Amino acid sequence: MGRARADAASWLFPIQKVNRQTWGLLVGAALVLASCGAVFWFERLLGVRSPSMLFLCAVILAASWFGQRVAMATAFAAFFVYNFYLVEPTYTFGLAGPDDILTLLVFVGAAILVGGVAGRLHDQRRRASRQAEIFRTLFSASRAMTEHDRAEDSFLELAKAAYELSQTPVIVFVRPHKNAPVERICWPADAEAPHAIDDQAQALLEAHRDAPSDIGGWRIWRIAAPSGGFAALGCADAARLDVEHQVALRLLVDLASVCVNRLVTDQHRVEMDAISAAERLRSTLMASISHDFRTPLATIMASTSGLLAHGDDFGAETRRDMLLSIQEEADRLERFVGSILDMTRLEADALQVR
Numbered sequence: 001m002g003r004a005r006a007d008a009a010s011w012l013f014p015i016q017k018v019n020r021q022t023w024g025l026l027v028g029a030a031l032v033l034a035s036c037g038a039v040f041w042f043e044r045l046l047g048v049r050s051p052s053m054l055f056l057c058a059v060i061l062a063a064s065w066f067g068q069r070v071a072m073a074t075a076f077a078a079f080f081v082y083n084f085y086l087v088e089p090t091y092t093f094g095l096a097g098p099d100d101i102l103t104l105l106v107f108v109g110a111a112i113l114v115g116g117v118a119g120r121l122h123d124q125r126r127r128a129s130r131q132a133e134i135f136r137t138l139f140s141a142s143r144a145m146t147e148h149d150r151a152e153d154s155f156l157e158l159a160k161a162a163y164e165l166s167q168t169p170v171i172v173f174v175r176p177h178k179n180a181p182v183e184r185i186c187w188p189a190d191a192e193a194p195h196a197i198d199d200q201a202q203a204l205l206e207a208h209r210d211a212p213s214d215i216g217g218w219r220i221w222r223i224a225a226p227s228g229g230f231a232a233l234g235c236a237d238a239a240r241l242d243v244e245h246q247v248a249l250r251l252l253v254d255l256a257s258v259c260v261n262r263l264v265t266d267q268h269r270v271e272m273d274a275i276s277a278a279e280r281l282r283s284t285l286m287a288s289i290s291h292d293f294r295t296p297l298a299t300i301m302a303s304t305s306g307l308l309a310h311g312d313d314f315g316a317e318t319r320r321d322m323l324l325s326i327q328e329e330a331d332r333l334e335r336f337v338g339s340i341l342d343m344t345r346l347e348a349d350a351l352q353v354r
Helices: 002-046 051-066 068-085 098-146 151-166 196-207 243-313 316-347
Strands: 170-174 183-187 213-215 218-225 228-236
Touching: 002 051, 002 068, 051 068, 051 098, 068 098, 098 151, 098 243, 151 170, 151 183, 151 228, 151 243, 218 243, 228 243, 243 316
Parallel strands: none
Antiparallel strands: 170 183, 170 228, 213 218, 218 228
């Protein structure tokens, strides 16, 4: 469903952008003709004659709906219709006297002034709405990219957000490491670009250029990473985008760079934590081994020194027990040494485990 809406928006976007001014001019002309008809109706049925105010309302409506340019065109159209149908002599372009000239000048001046103000407000409202939509997209993309712990998933979110901003096919060129070939992450999935761009994108990665480059109709931004040229964002026909959307794509690339840096930093921290844990385990193991070695050695040394110093004073049974203690503790030491040797072989992959 979401993919269908995105495809529909992609198909309608150029039509809406091209035909909005045309629709505005048509609506402005319709408002002028409707105002002219309303003037005749008010005059014949109610005896009220205030044509300039009705035409001024038409200009304000055109400005509120379609902006300043359409308001200016509607104001001039209202001037000519007012002059042709309502100023004596009627049905001709001309002025009867100074009063008519002053009325028309005041009307046109007020129409241009009010229409310009209303049009600027309309344009500012549209710009604010567009900027709010851009900020929403950037915020959603930032949150989505930081939720993943793999760079490939973050780059996929980057491609989706760039497509939402540009409404044109997007490709993220990824080089996992220095000598690896360039891989593609496309959105939509069937987006295509000439394969010659891969080599040019790799050259861009190696050049470490921060400014965007135009290659074969595609605009490419490099995504900075600690390992150098790690990836790049390619957007088809990005030159047609306005300044706000190009700046938004630049900010999106910066967000992706921050995300990649975070992933690399997190990976280094995990590695350092693992090394620290291994060192703590090694220290604990060495302390335990030292304790286990000292116990049998103390027994052996005490028995041998006793036998050497007072062996003749001990009975045969006592000497036998002391010799058995020496033998048992020696066997225990042999087992400890064998276990340590087995651990060394395991770490060196020299022992086959069954």
